[in-house]
Amino acid sequence: MNPQDIIAQIQAVLPDAQVNPEGEGCNFRIEVVSSAFAGKSMLQQHQMVNKILAPAITSGALHAVTLSTRAPQNP
Template sequence: MPSADELKSRIEAALPDCTATVEDWTGGGDHFRATVVSPAFDGLSRIQQHRLVYDVFGAEIGGPIHALSLKTETPK
């Protein structure tokens, strides 16, 4: 199972100039909560923003990553 640090690294590698914080929400290694701040989200709907992040993990969502709760925003 991936760690919170691995998820953070993968998000930041896939979305240039973004900052991600990821925590293991339940301590079991399969439910995560992430906040992602990226200029790539500018002008996108919340659904489009979340899709950009979920696409980083593809089929892992619902598998090894059972749940990923997201908060996305653009830099202030």
């Protein structure tokens, strides 16, 4: 899987998301910043992203994924 595919999959569900994947092959560290995370716990945020990436994880296209998620900071 390539970084552009990860960005496209996440932004298809979370259009305002800033997605920064780092890695290659099936191992990625992914940082996601989205207003959809406002008021949600870290666990809930990770569950949202894991649900989006579930088909890629199930197929083996993604194997090792480390997530960092947060809502954007208010200016």
